[in-house]
Amino acid sequence: MGSDEDELLDAYVAMGGEPDGGGCVDAAKLIQTIKEEFQMTIDIEKLIEEVDEDGSGEIEFDEFKQLLCLD
Numbered sequence: 001m002g003s004d005e006d007e008l009l010d011a012y013v014a015m016g017g018e019p020d021g022g023g024c025v026d027a028a029k030l031i032q033t034i035k036e037e038f039q040m041t042i043d044i045e046k047l048i049e050e051v052d053e054d055g056s057g058e059i060e061f062d063e064f065k066q067l068l069c070l071d
Contacts, residue, residue: 005065012064024058030067 009017015025015033027048034044051063059067 008065008068009061011068012061015064017061017064021061024056024060025064027052027057027059030059 009019009021012021012025013019015030017023017025030048031044034040034042047067048059051066052059053063
């Protein structure tokens with residue numbers, strides 16, 4: 001893995017994912033973190049809706065990578 005992917009994995013783990021890329025991040029927790037802790041004004045709900053292909057409300061690592069790499 002390159003350093004960018006390592007940083008993404010670190011962020012994923014910090015949000016509740018597993019160090020091996022397993023598990024998932026709760027979408028509600030991710031929304032709260034983006035809006036309250038980072039005070040970002042992006043439409044995080046819309047982005048999550050786009051990447052959460054199964055609509056589970058749980059963001060797996062591949063979805064997390066897509067979410068954070070969207071332009």
